[in-house]
Amino acid sequence: KNQVEQSPQSLIILEGKNCTLQCNYTVSxxxxxxxxxxxxGRGPVSLTIMTFSENTKSNGRYTATLDAxxxxxxxHITASxxxxxxxxxxxxSVRGGYQKVTFGIGTKLQVIP
Amino acid sequence: xxxxxxxxxxxxxKSGTSVKIECRSLDFQATTMFWYRQFPKQSLMxxxxxxxxxxxxxxxxxxxxxxxxxxxxxTLSTLTVTSAHPEDSxxxxxxxxxxxxxxxxxxxxxxxxxxxx
Numbered sequence: 340k341n342q343v344e345q346s347p348q349s350l351i352i353l354e355g356k357n358c359t360l361q362c363n364y365t366v367s368x369x370x371x372x373x374x375x376x377x378x379x380g381r382g383p384v385s386l387t388i389m390t391f392s393e394n395t396k397s398n399g400r401y402t403a404t405l406d407a408x409x410x411x412x413x414x415h416i417t418a419s420x421x422x423x424x425x426x427x428x429x430x431x432s433v434r435g436g437y438q439k440v441t442f443g444i445g446t447k448l449q450v451i452p
Numbered sequence: 453x454x455x456x457x458x459x460x461x462x463x464x465x466k467s468g469t470s471v472k473i474e475c476r477s478l479d480f481q482a483t484t485m486f487w488y489r490q491f492p493k494q495s496l497m498x499x500x501x502x503x504x505x506x507x508x509x510x511x512x513x514x515x516x517x518x519x520x521x522x523x524x525x526x527t528l529s530t531l532t533v534t535s536a537h538p539e540d541s542x543x544x545x546x547x548x549x550x551x552x553x554x555x556x557x558x559x560x561x562x563x564x565x566x567x568x569x
Contacts, residue, residue: 373558375560380543380563380565381562381563382456382458382545382547382561382562382563383496383560384560385557385559388557428495428496440558442495442497443495444494444495445495
């Protein structure tokens with residue numbers, strides 16, 4: 340069964356600090372992995388997308404890594420800001436015509452002053 | 453980047469009535485759109501895959517007669533919740549796939565909050 344597990348479920352950090360969110364998956368055959376940021380009551384917004392051959396991708400203060408061998412990904416947030424408070428969702432797509440996706444449950448990040 | 457809009461952003465309706473939610477891709481053509489439902493503190497759950505010009509494909513456990521999906525054009529898909537009940541109250545999100553360049557990127561709409569009283 341295709342699964343995406345994220346940890347921690349929730350995290351509170353001080354403004355300005357760094358943090359790393361984890362994503363482990365068992366999805367196969369793998370196509371791509373995406374990290375999304377979802378603010379409360381809003382739709383997810385794409386942060387990064389990585390295919391099998393990519394092992395790191397940056398988007399501003401967000402850096403995602405991918406180890407396709409161990410089926411693990413991480414999202415590192417540098418110098419956190421209050422606006423980073425949101426849920427971060429790891430999404431893995433299956434290779435194939437419809438690119439079926441499996442969502443992680445997300446990590447709820449709260450950045451406090 | 454590509455933009456997906458949803459309308460309305462929130463709606464309150466009485467039990468037994470029907471509600472239509474629109475999903476539009478504003479600056480790209482989307483042959484495939486997806487409809488998700490998200491309950492509080494849970495992940496997005498795929499309800500159905502909507503393909504332009506053909507019948508939608510529903511996920512197991514989703515009643516196709518209750519959640520009517522129409523994808524009449526390359527930029528518009530609609531979800532109609534028929535005979536809504538309080539347990540249908542949820543956050544409904546659509547996404548559209550932009551196939552240009554083969555990126556398979558999915559862009560999400562802002563969501564529609566449905567409350568059934």
